[in-house]
Amino acid sequence: MISITNLSKVYNGVSVLHIEDLKIEKGQAIGLVGNNGAGKTTLFSLLLDLIQPTTGYILSNDIKVSESEDWKPFTSAFVDESFLIGYLTPEEYFYFIGELRGQNKADIDALIASYSDFFNGEAVGQKKYLRDLSKGNQKKVGIVAALIGNPEVVILDEPFANLDPSTQIRLKKIIKGLAEDANTTVLISSHDLQHVTEVAQRVVLLEKGKVVMDKVKTSGTFAELESYFKGISESHAPLLLEEE
Amino acid sequence: MIKQFISLEWKSFFRSAAFKQNIAIKILMALGAIYFLAIFIFLGVLSFELIEKALEKGLVSGTNPFQVVNKFLIYWFVVDLFFRYMIQKMPVANIKPLLYLPFKKGEIVKYSISKTITSFFNILPAFFFVPFSIILLIKGYNVLAVMSWHLAMLGITFSLNFLNVFLNNSNKVFYPVVGLVAVCGFAQYHGYFDLTIYTEPVFAFFYNNIWSFIIPIGAAVCLYQIAYKYFIKQLYLDLGFSKKVEDAKVEDLSFLDRFGKISTYLKNDIKLIKRNKRARTTFIMGFLFIFYGLYFVMIGQEGMMIFAALFCTGGFLFSFGGLVPSWDSSYYKLMMAQNIPYREFLLSKWWLMVIVTAVSTVLSLWYVYFGIEWLYAILAGAVYNIGFNSSVVLLGGAFVKTPIDLMSNKKAFGDSKAFNAKTLLLIIPKMVLPVVIYYAFALTISDTAGFIALALTGVLGLLFRNLIFKWIENIYKTEKYDTIAAYAQKD
Numbered sequence: 001m002i003s004i005t006n007l008s009k010v011y012n013g014v015s016v017l018h019i020e021d022l023k024i025e026k027g028q029a030i031g032l033v034g035n036n037g038a039g040k041t042t043l044f045s046l047l048l049d050l051i052q053p054t055t056g057y058i059l060s061n062d063i064k065v066s067e068s069e070d071w072k073p074f075t076s077a078f079v080d081e082s083f084l085i086g087y088l089t090p091e092e093y094f095y096f097i098g099e100l101r102g103q104n105k106a107d108i109d110a111l112i113a114s115y116s117d118f119f120n121g122e123a124v125g126q127k128k129y130l131r132d133l134s135k136g137n138q139k140k141v142g143i144v145a146a147l148i149g150n151p152e153v154v155i156l157d158e159p160f161a162n163l164d165p166s167t168q169i170r171l172k173k174i175i176k177g178l179a180e181d182a183n184t185t186v187l188i189s190s191h192d193l194q195h196v197t198e199v200a201q202r203v204v205l206l207e208k209g210k211v212v213m214d215k216v217k218t219s220g221t222f223a224e225l226e227s228y229f230k231g232i233s234e235s236h237a238p239l240l241l242e243e244e
Numbered sequence: 245m246i247k248q249f250i251s252l253e254w255k256s257f258f259r260s261a262a263f264k265q266n267i268a269i270k271i272l273m274a275l276g277a278i279y280f281l282a283i284f285i286f287l288g289v290l291s292f293e294l295i296e297k298a299l300e301k302g303l304v305s306g307t308n309p310f311q312v313v314n315k316f317l318i319y320w321f322v323v324d325l326f327f328r329y330m331i332q333k334m335p336v337a338n339i340k341p342l343l344y345l346p347f348k349k350g351e352i353v354k355y356s357i358s359k360t361i362t363s364f365f366n367i368l369p370a371f372f373f374v375p376f377s378i379i380l381l382i383k384g385y386n387v388l389a390v391m392s393w394h395l396a397m398l399g400i401t402f403s404l405n406f407l408n409v410f411l412n413n414s415n416k417v418f419y420p421v422v423g424l425v426a427v428c429g430f431a432q433y434h435g436y437f438d439l440t441i442y443t444e445p446v447f448a449f450f451y452n453n454i455w456s457f458i459i460p461i462g463a464a465v466c467l468y469q470i471a472y473k474y475f476i477k478q479l480y481l482d483l484g485f486s487k488k489v490e491d492a493k494v495e496d497l498s499f500l501d502r503f504g505k506i507s508t509y510l511k512n513d514i515k516l517i518k519r520n521k522r523a524r525t526t527f528i529m530g531f532l533f534i535f536y537g538l539y540f541v542m543i544g545q546e547g548m549m550i551f552a553a554l555f556c557t558g559g560f561l562f563s564f565g566g567l568v569p570s571w572d573s574s575y576y577k578l579m580m581a582q583n584i585p586y587r588e589f590l591l592s593k594w595w596l597m598v599i600v601t602a603v604s605t606v607l608s609l610w611y612v613y614f615g616i617e618w619l620y621a622i623l624a625g626a627v628y629n630i631g632f633n634s635s636v637v638l639l640g641g642a643f644v645k646t647p648i649d650l651m652s653n654k655k656a657f658g659d660s661k662a663f664n665a666k667t668l669l670l671i672i673p674k675m676v677l678p679v680v681i682y683y684a685f686a687l688t689i690s691d692t693a694g695f696i697a698l699a700l701t702g703v704l705g706l707l708f709r710n711l712i713f714k715w716i717e718n719i720y721k722t723e724k725y726d727t728i729a730a731y732a733q734k735d
Contacts, residue, residue: 048581052725072583082732083578085512087519087650089492099508100583127491129519131651149583 001026001153001185002047006056009042009209017042017209019056024187026152029179031200031217032189033225035232038206040189041079044157047187048077060153073101076151078142078159086131090124090141094148101149108148115144118170135162143171147178154178156188160195168195175199193229197222207232249355281371288375292383310380314447315440321400322425328365328408329418340485353475357409357468366405373397385451392457396450399460406467410474493519509592516571520650523571526563530600533559534608541614549618550682550698553625554633554675556608560600561629562674565637566644568593569720573647573731580728586717590638594713597634601626617691624695624702628678631702635712640670642719645730 004022008015017039024030032040045051047058049065057064060071077083085093091112098108112124123137130138139162146154159175160168176199178184190196196203203221205213205228213228215221295309306312342352360366377394381387411418428439450456478484497514500507517523536559537552555562564571569589572579579589605626611618678698686694705712 048577050577050580050725050728069585072581072585075581077581079577079581082575083581085575085578087515088512089494092494092515096508096512097582128489129492132489 001028001061003059004056005059007046007053007058008055009039009046009051010054015209017046019043019211022204022211022214024185026185027182029175029186029199029201030188031196031203032187032206033191033193033196033203034189034206035229037208039209040206041157042209043206044077044079044155044187044189047155048075048079071153074152075155076101076146076148076153077155077157078139078146079155079157081135081138081142083142083145084130084138087129089127089129090133093130093141094145097145097148101151103149111144111148115174118144118167118174120167120170136164136167139163140167143174147174150184152183153185154187156186158190159188160190160192172199193222193225197225246355253359280368284368284371285375288372289379291376292379310385310451311444311448313376314451315444317397317447318440318443319425319429321404322422324365324369324401325404325408326422328404329411332360332363332365332405332408343479343481349476349479353472353479357406357471357475360405360409361402363405366401369397369401386454388454389451392454393447393451395457396447396460399457399462399464402464403460403467406464406471409471503595505588506592506595509589510596513571513592513596516650522648522650523564526567527560530560530563531604531607533563534604537608537611537618549621550625550694551675551679553608553611553618553621554629554678556611557601557605557622557626558629558633560604561597561633561637564600565593565597565634566640567646567648568638568641568644569727570641570644570646570648570731571650574650576728576731580724586720587713590713590717590720593641594634594638597637598630601629601634620692620695624682624698625678627699627702628705629702630706631709632678632705633674635705635709635716636670636673639712639716639719640674642716642723642727645723645727647731647733 002022002024004019006021007017007019009017016037032043034040042051046053047060047065049071052066057066059065060075063071065071085096088096091108094108094112095105098104098111103111112119116124119137119140123133123140130141133141139159143156143159146156156175159171163171172195175186175188178186179199179201188196188200197217200217202216203213203225204211205225213224215224291313292309295304295306295312298304299306299309299312304312306315339352339356373394377390380390380393425439428437431437432439450460475484495515495518497511500510500514503510517527533555536555537549540548540552569576569579605622608622608626609619611622678701681701682694682698684694685697
């Protein structure tokens, strides 16, 4: 489905992302982990053609994303609040996205109803514009909007951040459902190792722009990731002491 | 403590987005500021003589220039208050981080209110009143009386400044007052009713009684106290800092569905204009241009008819269209990543501008009252605007990379960052070219030929629209990444 070849992004001479080769099968659910500055959001932005690669290219369904717009009909994403139109109500926003993806009002109403437990009586059905919703409710709206029209590729950046515990649990269920769908390729990033290992079928670990681990998830993946990040934090600790 | 405040102020000033401009824009901005100040000094120095001459010619009624100035001061202060209310906002956003730090609340409030004293709105009047007072002294007016009058004006200016602190956001009081004064001004102009008969003695009073400056100065001190008390009560997250949440109003725009795919975007753009302060202001300003032609009628410069016609019909096109795609800046990533072909996005903006230009044209048809040539000019200008300028404006948009804060009116009266060499260059096809085309034919053949030539250029633009669009689309695509990056930056 997605194939990344020799992809790199350099800002002011500093390489923030360099991926030699990464292939994602159709229907897979990929969890992307890594510390701040590891290149997760950069990779997502490249996948959505929001920034230009310095070298290399991404093929999505054999379409070069930086050259053609044909990937847009089957790709959907929620990266940050700049994906929300602040002056619309959540419903209007869903209808807007729905119209862009060939869904009619009835389809969208059915979709909103089917996610009613995810919204938990908040976000929708209130006389509020998106800009006046709390961060958590905005996120719920953004995530659900990214699922409109059964996209083949779904990209969610940090979907668990800002959500309350019950919503996190519901979101995990939703993402697991997508992961099981053989037609939907899912890419999510998270700082929460537990969440990622729970929902993803394959975990990719980025560090300073490079893929340092890429494994199909097993029962041992969580422990492996934890010891990796523990290692990083310990390797920095003595340095701090020396400076003092 | 004051030292820390001043250091914060210093940094916020020199690190503000305005200072990140390139040198040419900085010079342009400085020139603009100097221009305004010069106009006010000019007014202050020369108004005495100008009014004297006007009195001799009988253009204004009154006994002497000073009395005439006193007469019109009421309007001066109303306009002053109006602009303060519209533009001068309390800097609450800047002081929020201070709340969590060990500052006394009183200190924070004093600092914030003192900051408003140095505002542009308090400095600008000085550039009129100081030279005007000096001229009064030269003309032999009583020294103490002039000083009293001058201090009174200072007092009123500062009273308005403090009044604005707690007047903020009380539209219910503000708009009726402004409306009433506007009606009075209109009534005075047409000789129905003269408000100034009642207000002129008030201002003259400050001159006639040298102790009386104490009243406005005292008022300013009182209003400062009120502002202080009001402000300190507002210093809680759920009061002064809370955003006003308006109830969402949902309107049924499904009648637009007949426009097909474009309707999706049109519906959004209508909501954009209705629900956002900045867009609304721009929209209204665009329509005010319809009256721009009256200016040329009044000064008898009918030769500028074609220029006026372009503005009357294209006011919205220039003011709103000039900032496409920045209107969508806060969700530009969505627009770029969603299932929206670039062409459709641009086409929807084009349709919006064409529809509104057509409406403006209909609303401008009353100019025919001033002569049938006006009708021809309006129609020719409209065809040129629709056929040609709508595309040129979109082309210019590709180079506008200023994010727009939809909720704030702060920069509605000119955004320095929206001007750059490329957008300035595009004024040529927008404004200069049509005037040249018109005169090339009007002076050699006839006025009618000029109008026809202009309209034909517009029709040509329409015929080649698809070709032009292809080109514009490519420019948008190459500029896309820079635009996304620029919109992601917040001031």
